[in-house]
Amino acid sequence: MPWLLKSEPDCFSILDLAKSPKRTTFWDGVRNYQARNFLRDSMKLGDRVLFYHSSCDPAGVAGTATIVREGYPDFTAWDKKSDHFDPKASESNPIWQMVDIQLEEAFTDLLPLPALRDVPTLKNMELLRKGSRLSVQPVTDAEFAAVLKLADKLGLRAKR
DNA sequence: GCCAACGTTGGC
DNA sequence: GCCAACGTTGGC
Numbered sequence: 001m002p003w004l005l006k007s008e009p010d011c012f013s014i015l016d017l018a019k020s021p022k023r024t025t026f027w028d029g030v031r032n033y034q035a036r037n038f039l040r041d042s043m044k045l046g047d048r049v050l051f052y053h054s055s056c057d058p059a060g061v062a063g064t065a066t067i068v069r070e071g072y073p074d075f076t077a078w079d080k081k082s083d084h085f086d087p088k089a090s091e092s093n094p095i096w097q098m099v100d101i102q103l104e105e106a107f108t109d110l111l112p113l114p115a116l117r118d119v120p121t122l123k124n125m126e127l128l129r130k131g132s133r134l135s136v137q138p139v140t141d142a143e144f145a146a147v148l149k150l151a152d153k154l155g156l157r158a159k160r
Numbered sequence: 161g162c163c164a165a166c167g168t169t170g171g172c
Numbered sequence: 173g174c175c176a177a178c179g180t181t182g183g184c
Contacts (some may be wrong), residue, residue: 006181006182008182032167033167034167054181054182054183055181055182055183056182057183057184058183059182059183113183130164130165131164131165131166132165132166132182133165133166133167133180133181133182135181
């Protein structure tokens with residue numbers, strides 16, 4: 001199943017991912033139980049990911065990635081120096097999970113959120129639901145394909 | 161920077 | 173177990 005992962009580009013952008021060793025990173029800092037359950041139970045090796053930039057202007061889809069390691073304990077949770085430190089977590093009780101993702105394709109430019117709202121296929125997409133804040137979201141195959149198709153149409157996919 | 165929507169906390 | 177208060181998210 002495809003997924004959508006949100007990141008604030010000021011914190012970690014798709015360019016940061018592109019510059020990472022092997023264009024791969026661990027997806028740490030998720031501190032929401034519903035999102036945690038997706039990371040732990042549902043994300044599978046090889047699943048594709050829409051990399052979404054949130055809290056920026058405009059917000060939108062920045063590219064795609066794939067899951068290259070399935071859920072494992074998020075060790076930043078018991079690192080006191082981490083921004084994502086959680087006093088309730090420990091090595092023996094990790095609470096939080098993360099996955100590793102590898103960059104697949106960075107769009108040449110952001111696919112802006114308002115453009116997604118114009119696509120009929122995406123009408124029920126979790127991202128577009130009013131009040132939706134989930135930072136790890138399942139995406140249907142049809143939705144994933146529709147986003148890529150729109151990126152094509154807007155000329156945001158340079159390499160082939 | 162505003163504020164609506166949501167999740168979490170904690171008193172009862 | 174309810175629910176008010178609070179903190180956070182994230183589009184605008």
